[in-house]
Amino acid sequence: MEHEAIPSWRIAIDEWNFALELPLWIRAAERINVPAGGMVPGPLDVDPLPAASEGERTGLAEGWHAWWHDVIDASRATIPSEDYRHVRVHGPSALSYAPPDFAGLADWPDLARIVRARWTEAERWNHRRKRRGAAELMPSRTNGDIVADVEAELGHAAAPFELEFVLLPVLDERVRRVRDLRFLVPERFYTGPRWPQWLRGLVRSVA
Template sequence: MFGPPDFAGLAAWPALQRVVAERWPEGDAWHSRRKGAGLLHLRREITRQQREPPVVRDVERQLRRRVPPFELELVLLPVRDEEIRPVGEAKYLVPEAVYDGPGWAAWLRAVVTRLAS
């Protein structure tokens, strides 16, 4: 592990600068765990995509027509929340637990169906 930076940007707030410097090892350890979890998640996601048909193709089959291009942005977050939150017309904050959970495919299919209409 490398040492913390000097946090010069916090020089105007010395108490905060000290707290940040003291908590640096904890933050660095959290970041390392998250990075490892992210790589593991990516490997699982590739496997999931290989065994599950793409949602858009399923919706096209259900609608019996091609779906016009659309935008959908999903921001995957490492939080304890279990609620998907819309933050725009087609942008959602998605907790990892929801993304990995049993209801994800149905939620995504409903959103893609709405966007395809």
């Protein structure tokens, strides 16, 4: 979903992104102990919670951390490579989290086994979310109206800017800046009463 005013500004909404929702679903289903903090959002908003799988569970939290940071920022600009052995060994270009192999998880075989076994289950959940929630998210024109309001306050057209909001189904209300003007936004915050004022402040800062 996008709202664009050529040539000055652009707001892009990335919703139902399976590459990001899959690790969140795996964290929830497998009860992987990775609490919110930094670029890691709160727990997945899912009910009922899927059952955890059986078998060995070595390195799940470490592997999940590396996986999450890879998929939220392919440029890896915010990730110190010395903290992740697989980056030093393979380099970021060797990482791949595409099904069915999930080669980027090779250094964490227990996590890789779980993800390969359960990704289709998560995909079905993602598809159900799309069907159920397509009419619930704020239309992009509302964001455009906020930009128009700011332009009216300023008395001139907004300076060129490009915003990207990645919407996540998490029990959280904290917006996280990934890099530049790309943000992770909880869906409940995006659809809630505080979003217009928050976006208005951000637009003022870049316009």
